Amino acid sequence: MRTIHTDEIIKEIRQMCIDANLILSEDVKCRIEDAIQTEKSPVGKNVLQQLDENMKIARTENIPICQDTGMAVVFLKLGQDLHIEGMNLEDAVNEGIRQGYVDGYLRKSVVGDPILRENTKDNTPGIIHYEIVPGDRLEITVAPKGFGSENMSRIFMLKPADGIEGVKEVILTAVKEAGPNACPPMVVGVGIGGDFEKCAIMAKKALTRNLNEHSDIPYVAEMEKELLETMNKTGIGPGGLGGTTTVLGVNINTYPTHIAGLPVAVNICCHVDRHVTKVL
Numbered sequence: 001m002r003t004i005h006t007d008e009i010i011k012e013i014r015q016m017c018i019d020a021n022l023i024l025s026e027d028v029k030c031r032i033e034d035a036i037q038t039e040k041s042p043v044g045k046n047v048l049q050q051l052d053e054n055m056k057i058a059r060t061e062n063i064p065i066c067q068d069t070g071m072a073v074v075f076l077k078l079g080q081d082l083h084i085e086g087m088n089l090e091d092a093v094n095e096g097i098r099q100g101y102v103d104g105y106l107r108k109s110v111v112g113d114p115i116l117r118e119n120t121k122d123n124t125p126g127i128i129h130y131e132i133v134p135g136d137r138l139e140i141t142v143a144p145k146g147f148g149s150e151n152m153s154r155i156f157m158l159k160p161a162d163g164i165e166g167v168k169e170v171i172l173t174a175v176k177e178a179g180p181n182a183c184p185p186m187v188v189g190v191g192i193g194g195d196f197e198k199c200a201i202m203a204k205k206a207l208t209r210n211l212n213e214h215s216d217i218p219y220v221a222e223m224e225k226e227l228l229e230t231m232n233k234t235g236i237g238p239g240g241l242g243g244t245t246t247v248l249g250v251n252i253n254t255y256p257t258h259i260a261g262l263p264v265a266v267n268i269c270c271h272v273d274r275h276v277t278k279v280l
Contacts, residue, residue, distance in 0.1 A: 013096025044243025180240020
C-alpha cells in the first residue's frame with residue numbers, strides 16, 4: 001500500500017491556494033481573450049481589455065487577480081488503496097489553507113461564526129468535499145470562491161413535470177437576476193438531480209471543469225451550448241454595462257434523483273473562476 005505524509009499535502013495545498021489566486025487557468029484566460037475579439041459593445045470590449053490587463057499584472061507582479069481571494073473550497077479524491085500518515089487529513093488541509101493565505105498575503109475573509117462574525121485571521125476553515133475512488137493516488141482541487149458571485153447562486157426544487165424547459169428557465173432566471181452583481185462575464189456551474197445538497201455540490205464542482213470540455217451526455221452537452229448562447233443574448237455584458245459577453249461558459253453535472261423531485265442548483269462564478277488541480 002502506498003503511503004504519503006500529511007506534510008506533503010500541506011505543502012501542496014499551501015502553494016495551490018497561492019497559485020489559484022494569482023494565475024487564472026488557461027481555459028478561462030483564453031475565453032476572455034477570445035471575447036475581446038468578438039464583443040460587439042465598445043464599452044464591453046473595453047471592460048474585457050481591462051480584465052485581460054489585470055490578469056497579466058497579477059501574473060507578472062505576483063498579486064491576486066481579485067481583492068476577494070475567496071473562501072477555499074477543496075475537493076479531495078482519495079484512492080482507497082492510499083495510506084495517509086501524519087496528522088488528521090482535514091486538519092492537514094486546513095493547515096495548508098492557513099499557510100497559503102498567511103504566507104501568500106491573501107485576504108482573510110472567513111469568520112468563525114456566521115452570526116458573531118469574528119474573523120479567523122487565516123481564512124480557515126475551508127469547505128472540504130471528499131470522494132473515495134479506486135487507486136492509490138490523492139487528487140486535490142483547490143477552488144477559492146469569492147462571495148460577490150456566490151451570493152447570486154440559487155437552488156430550485158422543481159417538479160418532475162417542469163421537465164427540461166423548466167430547468168432551462170430557472171437557470172436563465174438565476175443568471176438574469178445575478179446581473180452585474182456577479183461581476184460578469186460569469187462562469188455558470190449547474191447541478192441537476194440528486195437531492196438538495198447533492199445538486200449544490202455538483203454545481204460547485206462544475207465550475208472546476210475545463211470550459212473546453214462538454215458533458216459526455218449528448219442532451220446535456222447540447223443544453224450547455226444552448227444556454228451559453230441564450231445567456232449572451234441577455235445584454236447584461238461585461239461588468240453589467242451591456243454587451244454580448246455575459247457568460248464565458250456553462251458546465252452542467254447530473255445525477256439520479258427521486259421520482260418526486262427535480263432539484264436544480266446554479267452556482268455562479270465571476271470571470272475569476274479560480275481552480276488548480278494536482279495529483280499526489
